[in-house]
Amino acid sequence: MKADYHPVVYQILELIKSKGCWFESFEHQSVRTSEEAARVRTGYTLNQGAKALIIRVKRNQEKQFVMLVVPGDQKFDKFKVREILESSDLRFATEKEVSAITQGVQLGGIPPFGNLFGLKVIADQALFNQKVIIFNAGDKRFSVAIKSEDFKKLVQPVVQDICVR
Numbered sequence: 001m002k003a004d005y006h007p008v009v010y011q012i013l014e015l016i017k018s019k020g021c022w023f024e025s026f027e028h029q030s031v032r033t034s035e036e037a038a039r040v041r042t043g044y045t046l047n048q049g050a051k052a053l054i055i056r057v058k059r060n061q062e063k064q065f066v067m068l069v070v071p072g073d074q075k076f077d078k079f080k081v082r083e084i085l086e087s088s089d090l091r092f093a094t095e096k097e098v099s100a101i102t103q104g105v106q107l108g109g110i111p112p113f114g115n116l117f118g119l120k121v122i123a124d125q126a127l128f129n130q131k132v133i134i135f136n137a138g139d140k141r142f143s144v145a146i147k148s149e150d151f152k153k154l155v156q157p158v159v160q161d162i163c164v165r
Helices: 008-020 034-040 078-085 095-101 125-129 148-155
Strands: 025-026 050-059 064-070 089-092 120-124 132-139 141-148 156-162
Touching: 008 025, 008 132, 008 141, 008 148, 050 078, 050 095, 050 125, 050 132, 064 125, 078 089, 078 120, 120 125, 120 148, 125 148, 125 156, 132 148, 141 148
Parallel strands: 064 120, 120 156
Antiparallel strands: 025 141, 050 064, 050 089, 132 141
């Protein structure tokens, strides 16, 4: 394994190993979108991809960042998310905000482990229809597959229906 990945890659691998979870890792060309990632992850489908998105939520003049995790072939429904978070407004975090929150993880490499960054994580329930999910683990050139139930134990997301259906 290359030694020049973002430190969060090693943090995620250590967490997975320390809990005795099954995993598979892949080194691949740099990808930014879920569609590009699905093409380089042999044996995995787009809907097994766990796409991590960081949004800024405004509620009663208070602003906070939240991570949404959705299947790679889905989009989140902003109205459902606003209702769940009792938010008056939400938007995607800017590239600068994402970098500050994740200690420099690039867009496209954001792992669905918002708990490592102090973020509340809301995962779409459809992710757990898959036995195994796969995600960029802190670098656009490195993916990890784990059992969806292990992801739930490691991250402890709020599981809701947040996608456009």
